[in-house]
Amino acid sequence: SRVVQHGMAPMHRRPGLRALALALFAPAVVNAAALQAMTEFTASSAATIIKVEQYTVSFTTAVSGTAFSYKTRGYNPSSSAMTDRMAVGPTLRASAGDTLKVTLDNDLSVNNAGEATTMNTLHSPGTTNLHTHGLHVDSDDPQDNVYVTVAPGATHDYQYSITPDHMGGTHWYHAHFHGNTALQVGNGLVGMIVIADAADAIPSDLAELTELVLMVQKLEPYAVQQVAVEYGAADEAWTSTSGLASTIDSFWTVNGQITPTATVTQNQWTRVRVAYSSLDAAVQIGLSDTNNLGCVWKLLAKDGIYVDNAPRTLTTAYVAPGNRFDFVVKCTSAGDFTLTATAEAAAAGGGGGGGPGGRKLLQTAEILMTFTVGASAATAAGDLTVFTPKKPVYLQDVYDETAHGVTHVAHTLTLARADGGCAVNFDGTERQYTGVAHGTMSTGSVQAWTLSGNDKHPFHIHINSFQLGTDVVDTTGYYQTGDWHDVFYRPTGVTASKIYFQVDQHTGKAVLHCHFLEHEDKGCMAFITIDGTAEARVSGLAASALVTGTVDTTAATPPPTTDTTDTTATATSAGHQMKSAIVTLAALALPAVLA
Numbered sequence: 001s002r003v004v005q006h007g008m009a010p011m012h013r014r015p016g017l018r019a020l021a022l023a024l025f026a027p028a029v030v031n032a033a034a035l036q037a038m039t040e041f042t043a044s045s046a047a048t049i050i051k052v053e054q055y056t057v058s059f060t061t062a063v064s065g066t067a068f069s070y071k072t073r074g075y076n077p078s079s080s081a082m083t084d085r086m087a088v089g090p091t092l093r094a095s096a097g098d099t100l101k102v103t104l105d106n107d108l109s110v111n112n113a114g115e116a117t118t119m120n121t122l123h124s125p126g127t128t129n130l131h132t133h134g135l136h137v138d139s140d141d142p143q144d145n146v147y148v149t150v151a152p153g154a155t156h157d158y159q160y161s162i163t164p165d166h167m168g169g170t171h172w173y174h175a176h177f178h179g180n181t182a183l184q185v186g187n188g189l190v191g192m193i194v195i196a197d198a199a200d201a202i203p204s205d206l207a208e209l210t211e212l213v214l215m216v217q218k219l220e221p222y223a224v225q226q227v228a229v230e231y232g233a234a235d236e237a238w239t240s241t242s243g244l245a246s247t248i249d250s251f252w253t254v255n256g257q258i259t260p261t262a263t264v265t266q267n268q269w270t271r272v273r274v275a276y277s278s279l280d281a282a283v284q285i286g287l288s289d290t291n292n293l294g295c296v297w298k299l300l301a302k303d304g305i306y307v308d309n310a311p312r313t314l315t316t317a318y319v320a321p322g323n324r325f326d327f328v329v330k331c332t333s334a335g336d337f338t339l340t341a342t343a344e345a346a347a348a349g350g351g352g353g354g355g356p357g358g359r360k361l362l363q364t365a366e367i368l369m370t371f372t373v374g375a376s377a378a379t380a381a382g383d384l385t386v387f388t389p390k391k392p393v394y395l396q397d398v399y400d401e402t403a404h405g406v407t408h409v410a411h412t413l414t415l416a417r418a419d420g421g422c423a424v425n426f427d428g429t430e431r432q433y434t435g436v437a438h439g440t441m442s443t444g445s446v447q448a449w450t451l452s453g454n455d456k457h458p459f460h461i462h463i464n465s466f467q468l469g470t471d472v473v474d475t476t477g478y479y480q481t482g483d484w485h486d487v488f489y490r491p492t493g494v495t496a497s498k499i500y501f502q503v504d505q506h507t508g509k510a511v512l513h514c515h516f517l518e519h520e521d522k523g524c525m526a527f528i529t530i531d532g533t534a535e536a537r538v539s540g541l542a543a544s545a546l547v548t549g550t551v552d553t554t555a556a557t558p559p560p561t562t563d564t565t566d567t568t569a570t571a572t573s574a575g576h577q578m579k580s581a582i583v584t585l586a587a588l589a590l591p592a593v594l595a
Contacts, residue, residue, distance in 0.1 A: 033063065033084060035260035035369065038192065038213065039076070043094035047101035047157065049076075050089055052108055052128050052175075052189065056081045064258055068248045070221050073108065073187040086256035088215050089173065089191020096168075096198060100160040104130050110152045120420065120432055120523035122230045123179040126152040131462070132160060132193060133322060134171030134304045134486055136394060139463050139508040139530075146176040146462070146511055163505070165392035165543060168197030169304030170324045172215070172275040178433070178525065182518035183231070186224040186279045188256075190215060194273065195304070200546060202306070203385035209271040209328065212262060213255075216285075216368060218278040218343070220250040227518060252341060254369045261370045266334050267380035271300070274317075275324045280516040282320040282458065282489045283341045286365065287329065293373055294332030298384075301326040305465060305484035306389040308553050315476050320458035320489030322515040328384060334375035340365040344491070390546040393537050394504035397482055398446045399469040405540050408448035408500070409441065413512075415453030421519025422457045424512070424526040432523025441510070443532035444539065445503045451488070452497060457514040457524065458489035463506055469498035482553055487515050502541075507534045 041048040055077040058069035063084045074087025094100045108126040117123045129148040137143045142159045150156045171193040175184035192215050197207060254260055264270045274285070289295040298311030302325050317325045331337065342365040398406050414425040423430050426438045441447060449466075451459060465486045472479050473495035490496060503510075513525035 033257055033260050035212075035262040036085065036255055036257060038088050038215065038255055039090040041090050041092055043092075043098040043100045043162070045101075047103040048090065048092060049103045049105055050130070050191070051076050051105040053077055053080075054108065055079065055087060057086055058083050059258060060084055064251070066248065072221075073184065073189060075189060075191055084257065086188050086217075086219070086253055088188070088256045091192045091194060091213055092173070093194045093196065094160075094162050095196040096162055096166040097164040098162045100158075100162060102130065102158040102160070103155055104128070104150055104158065105155045106150045106152055108152045117179065119178075119435065120521070121179065122183070122227065122518075122521055124177065125180050125183055125228065125231050127177050127180065128175050128184060128189070129156070129177050130158060130173055131176035132171065132173050133460075133462075134169070134324070134465070135160060135193065135195075136163060136166055136463060136465070136504070136506075137161060138506050139511065144462060146178070147509075149177070162195065163392075165394075166195055167305060167389070167392055167395060168195045168201055169301060169306070170194060170213075170273040170275060170326055171304045172277070172322075172324065174277065179521055180231075182279060182521050183224060183227050185277060185517055186220065186227065188217065188219065190217065190275075190277050192273075192275050198390065201390040202546065203387050203548060205385050206271070206300075206328075206387075209269050210264075211271045211273065214272060214274045214369075215255055216274055216276045216341070217253050217256075218250060218281045218283070218341070219253060220279055222249055223279055252366060252368055259367055259369055261372055263372045263374050264329065264331070265378070266373050266376040267330065267332055267378065268376065269328045269330045269381050269384060271326065271328050273324070273326050274319075276319045276321065278321045279518065280321070281343045282318070282491070283343045284491075285317040285319055285325075285368070286315075286340050286342065288338045288340050288365070288367075289331070291335045291337065292333070293335045293337055295329060295337050295373075296331075297327050297329040299325065299327055299478070302483060303465060303485045303487060305395060307480070307483055308388045309386055309550050310389070311384055311386070312480075313477060316478065318476075318478055318489070318491050318494075320487055320515060321517065322458065322460055322487040323485075323489075329371070330381060331373045332380070334373045336370050336372050338370050339368045341368050342366070385548050386550050388547045388551045391544045393541050393543050394464070394502050395484060396502075396538075396541045396544065397467070398502055398538070398541075399448075399467055399482065399498070399500040406446040406538060409445050410448050410450070411439070411441075412450045412452075413459070414451075415457040415459060415514055415524060417453075417456075418523070420522030420524070421516060422453065422514050422524040424524060425453075426526060426528070433525040437509075437529040438526040440529045440531055441503050443503050443505065443507060443530060443534065443536035445532075446538055447501050447503060449499050450497055451499050454488055455490045455492075457516060457519060458487050459512070460487045460515040461501075461510060461512040462486075463510055464501050464503060466499040466501035468496050469500055471498050472496045480553075489515075502538045503530055503532075504537055505535050507531060 061067045075089030077087035111126045132144045175189040299314040300310045415422045416425045423432045465484045467484045507530045509527040511527045513520040
């Protein structure tokens with residue numbers, strides 16, 4: 001059966017040619033600020049309070065090239081009027097075995113009296129909740145339950161039980177109320193989560209590195225306000241365009257700042273954690289070393305899970321809304337290099353209700369931020385230890401039934417074109433969201449899904465990450481067999497149709513959707529009921545220890561059956577904590593406005 005909501009407006013009515021023209025004539029920035037670290041909270045007995053508030057952000061000519069301001073929403077804004085920086089939620093840090101407590105305090109305006117709340121339409125702009133994107137936790141209250149309703153003026157207490165074997169990694173959180181996710185995330189209701197590495201999980205030389213945490217956002221005020229118009233909200237703060245210069249169509253921020261600058265040290269490695277949020281822009285993030293500083297960057301992890309044989313050669317990072325990646329970088333000379341983003345745009349006439357579709361075109365690379373390499377006479381750091389991390393049971397390889405000793409349960413999933421963006425087709429049943437389960441799967445099973453439609457719609461599933469199989473073809477090397485993800489948007493030129501994952505421990509709803517969030521709001525969402533016994537795991541699999549040196553990932557061998565670490569290969573300690581990076585001020589150029 002197929003249920004489709006008809007008569008929906010197209011996703012974004014954006015003037016693409018106008019934006020391109022504006023991009024060509026964007027004024028240069030004459031000043032820029034040092035990258036600001038986000039506020040951090042570490043798991044403790046007390047709850048971290050995250051307050052959702054309206055505020056006005058203003059960017060000055062000195063920073064943006066064109067002064068502009070507008071009303072928006074944020075987590076814990078420092079005041080009702082912020083200048084040259086957007087509010088970004090506090091970074092939440094926890095370790096395996098911790099209980100992470102969060103109180104969400106909704107201070108948004110009340111919803112319209114008598115407002116219709118029809119499923120798969122835009123509604124209830126003042127209602128909110130929280131999704132911990134990437135965490136392997138329960139989908140029931142008081143954990144990652146995206147069906148919780150936190151009304152204006154209300155609070156909700158979350159308690160996330162980080163499992164004792166949870167892998168360390170980079171994750172994020174954001175608003176996720178079905179009907180206003182695009183509006184709220186598009187306004188900036190985002191923050192980052194870092195789960196610490198266990199002492200025996202990674203090599204000591206990596207554990208000791210200086211670290212930067214970057215929340216990258218592509219913000220589109222006009223597009224968000226066009227979304228808001230569909231709500232018919234009485235509160236003009238959602239829809240007012242006053243204060244926005246006619247030249248502002250979209251802009252990039254890092255930790256809420258436009259083109260900030262960070263300092264790293266010559267001949268020393270720095271670790272960088274990146275999370276990316278956008279309404280509907282898939283991008284390639286690259287390192288631009290136009291000053292020939294001898295910069296090398298290498299990939300550590302994707303979507304909060306280390307790759308095998310890390311650090312891996314990195315040329316470009318493919319990221320869609322929701323993706324994360326971690327890298328290390330080292331430059332042999334002092335000077336400046338930049339991090340850039342190149343967005344994919346839909347060809348004219350493409351797309352299923354507004355999202356990218358048809359032949360995807362790359363736009364001009366835009367500067368996200370500058371890194372200043374400070375001169376140093378210290379002894380140059382050598383190559384980092386190549387390693388495959390300590391892996392918990394739920395991240396053991398399962399893509400090969402024979403090699404890994406598992407039995408696959410096969411399904412098909414397609415994100416199919418439909419009004420409002422897309423619909424979910426699971427095992428031949430295609431429909432937009434109905435609030436009824438689209439299927440079932442059992443704890444302790446190994447899922448093997450054939451995935452399609454994610455070349456136009458980024459596929460995301462909650463709770464259980466998935467890994468790619470042996471059909472991956474990617475000349476850049478960014479996607480490889482056995483890599484783990486929780487969002488997968490297949491770029492042009494990349495082939496990969498199979499995903500595999502364990503249904504591990506957690507029963508309840510496994511929510512999945514397109515991560516172009518207006519598509520999700522308008523029905524491109526489903527859930528699969530996880531039944532069976534809570535805490536059940538896949539039979540025959542066990543945690544594996546840290547391995548240093550290159551591992552042949554093509555060899556068809558079963559995973560190790562012990563989590564006992566080889567002490568000759570590992571030398572980490574609780575004292576190997578990431579240190580705060582030092583940042584300085586430098587001038588940058590304004591990223592051009594994208595369509």
